Amino acid sequence: MSRRSRRNSGRVTLDDVARHVGVSKITISRALRQPDKVSAPLKTKIEHAIELLGYIPNRQAGSLASARSHAIALIVPSLSNGVFSEVLRGVDEVFQQSGYQVLLGHSGYSIHEEERLVNTYLSYGVEGFIVSSGQHTERTLALLKRSGLPVVEMMGIPKAPLDMAVGLDHEAAGHAITSALIELGYRNIGFGGARMDFRAQERLNGWRRALREHGLDDTACLTTFSPSTYHLGGALLNDIVGRFPATEAIFFCNDDLAAGALFECQRQGLRVPTDMAVAGFNGMDITDVVSPRLTTVVTPRRPIGERAAQLLLKRLNAEPVEARVVDLGFTLALRDSTSIERA
Amino acid sequence: MSRRSRRNSGRVTLDDVARHVGVSKITISRALRQPDKVSAPLKTKIEHAIELLGYIPNRQAGSLASARSHAIALIVPSLSNGVFSEVLRGVDEVFQQSGYQVLLGHSGYSIHEEERLVNTYLSYGVEGFIVSSGQHTERTLALLKRSGLPVVEMMGIPKAPLDMAVGLDHEAAGHAITSALIELGYRNIGFGGARMDFRAQERLNGWRRALREHGLDDTACLTTFSPSTYHLGGALLNDIVGRFPATEAIFFCNDDLAAGALFECQRQGLRVPTDMAVAGFNGMDITDVVSPRLTTVVTPRRPIGERAAQLLLKRLNAEPVEARVVDLGFTLALRDSTSIERA
DNA sequence: CACGTCAATGACACCGCTGTCACTCGCCAT
């Protein structure tokens, strides 16, 4: 009697469970989704049958029938960058018990790969997006707009948000740290950048504005689009020192570069901060354990993830969202690597 | 005429495209999946219509109808751990052009969360799994077995592989690095471990075996299940030195701890390796840029990811797999942090 | 006692796509 049609996949289905229990399949479906609508004894029998048969619901079929995927997409530029793994943790925490599945993708800092991912996730029927702020392709924008789905851009604060946004003002942060260095007495301040995405560029703009406001020179700037590594931090340091020997301090666009530069200084016997002051960006763990401890801009990575997830969740539940754009700010951590004890 | 039934989601469907072009929907489907079966002029018209209408295929429907999801699941313990982000890169690279979608999940080192993820991905109808080796729940094993899907365990070499496996022998690696330290002349060698998962435990076992083989003391061992951090590396160093003052060298179960210990030494003015030798595990970038450079065991993380993906892909394509278990080995990097220049 | 109400369950169509098989038509070999 349990003969299967030719096309049947062989998996245990709702029908199999229903037949085993002797009820209709819709009752099984209800027992799983609206347990209070099914009588207790029947529910118990159904649970046993499910366990016995090893039934696993088919989400594809469920989503198709209900036009609900209960999934959202989170697209980050990189998964090897510690910055995003903390954001991810924040997002995960919020969505953990929400009943939504988080589909995670990484674009490798490519807006075309991002576009591909958006397309893929749309074809999966996700109900919302968390993407990182910055540039998107025209097509990405069109896809998101046409989908009508809620979108949260995170990390930066876009000038023209697609929908919602959570992050911080990277230009202001770059300006703040540079101003602090100036206040400490540094005059020849360089900039070292790698993986110059939109936000790194903004930090650079802040650095430049601060210097110009004080009538200081803003030529000691070296950047590359290569991925950021410790090694590259050391290389940038050497390049900057080589080309701009007067440099007293360098603001690196992230902590990896700053730490790499610090290590290079140690290797060369350059004293930090006496011979060279170094500042980073993000406030990663490493800045707090090296000697001297690294000055940096602490960014609220995990809160950004949490807040982005909360915003999206509210919109998914059709709850009102107080503010569509949330600036979570930043904190300056002025530490030993830029101390004032100079000659 | 384009009136929609009440249940229609409002999205553009294959039918909409078909009506627009004036052919049947199966032809549109074919134009997308088997382009050579559709005449050239028609194909062009179809492409235009798809572009114009903004049609995005519904993967749920497609998977349901074809009983193929073209997706595989990759479950790693952690996404903040740099080790796995490299594995991930290897996997991604192989699957990039394969037509398979990689669904990525992280278990947070919890076998119960892993079980939940396996269940979730099965309900998505994935066609294969890459999971990390080590302990699994009974239920996880049952689910995987019952599914009949190909499974690759990666990182370690399980004694009883579920199906396929790619990795290295962590016990042998722990033994090798400890033996190397002994050969260098160290006699009081400690072990510091955090996030003591299955593989870290194996490294510890290797450390112990090496010491015993040489009649050396194996009590200077401190471990914790807490997540591994730089800070914790420093704390473990202090604890070990405090409780086992004779310790001359410490093998840490990963590079984060080793680097943290090195930084703590620097802070305290302890000379490395003269006062204390330090070794790590994995060969992360940082080991190569700090001063002194850290001795470590270099593990083939990216190749593990690539190989795991290749194995899975072969099985998905029903190609023969030469070896179900692949040991990719490891390399000792004996560097300055364990140099022989002792007093 | 008739009636409305509510809890519990079922029947049926449909979500959007693909497997399968059938059909049409032009062309070439016989």
Place this chain on the structure above:
DNA sequence: ATGGCGAGTGACAGCGGTGTCATTGACGTG
């Protein structure tokens, strides 16, 4: 002229669930 063949296209029935509405029977109420 006839038949066979392959390229190009279509009809139909699912895939495994869920939305919607109907049905049944027990119970409380005036």
